[in-house]
Amino acid sequence: MLVVVSVVLALSAPSLRGFFASRQTDDAARTMLALIQWGQSQAAAQGRPCRLNVDPANGTYWLTVQRGGAYVDVESEMGRRFQLPEGATVTVRSDSVGDDAHPCVQFYPNRRSDVAVIEITGRQGEVFQVACPSATEPFRVIAPSEAL
Numbered sequence: 001m002l003v004v005v006s007v008v009l010a011l012s013a014p015s016l017r018g019f020f021a022s023r024q025t026d027d028a029a030r031t032m033l034a035l036i037q038w039g040q041s042q043a044a045a046q047g048r049p050c051r052l053n054v055d056p057a058n059g060t061y062w063l064t065v066q067r068g069g070a071y072v073d074v075e076s077e078m079g080r081r082f083q084l085p086e087g088a089t090v091t092v093r094s095d096s097v098g099d100d101a102h103p104c105v106q107f108y109p110n111r112r113s114d115v116a117v118i119e120i121t122g123r124q125g126e127v128f129q130v131a132c133p134s135a136t137e138p139f140r141v142i143a144p145s146e147a148l
Contacts, residue, residue: 024085025122029141031082032061032118032130036105036139038078039063043107050074051104054092054118059084087123092116105132112136 032052039050042065049066062081064071073079084090092103094116105116116139118130129142 025088025120025124025126025128026141026143028084028088029120029128029130032120033139033141035061035063035078035082036107036113036130039074040107040111040113040139042074043109044111047109049109050107051096052107053102053104054090055102056090056092059088059090061090084120085122089121091119091121093118113139 036052039052042063043050046065051064051066051071052061053064054061060081060083063074063079065074066072092105094103094105094114096104096106096114096116105114105118107113112135113132115135116132120128120130122128126144128144130139131142132139
């Protein structure tokens with residue numbers, strides 16, 4: 001009986017590895033969405049624009065808020081730099097560019113935001129999008145099964 005269980009586990013290990021890698025990419029997309037939603041609410045509550053900044057080369061993303069004409073790091077746990085899972089990459093399609101030439105997405109006090117599509121590609125090739133199709137619509141995660 002132990003031999004049968006061992007064989008089944010050995011055969012299923014590669015697919016389980018792919019499943020867990022896909023879950024990490026999905027989790028990263030949902031973490032980014034939560035950070036975006038927090039940034040949008042802070043922009044409205046503080047009456048100041050916020051930005052989601054993305055550094056594709058390092059696979060990091062973080063929030064900044066406008067103070068005195070410059071964008072500064074958010075002073076809370078939500079202001080830390082978030083890291084994509086190992087082997088994941090990110091691309092941003094947005095019209096905004098941050099102060100340090102990294103792509104960014106801006107959130108405004110009137111609850112509008114930049115139109116943007118952020119693609120997170122996992123190490124297994126799965127692509128999750130965090131997308132906002134218009135300035136007045138909310139961001140949402142589009143899973144590979146939902147993509148057109």
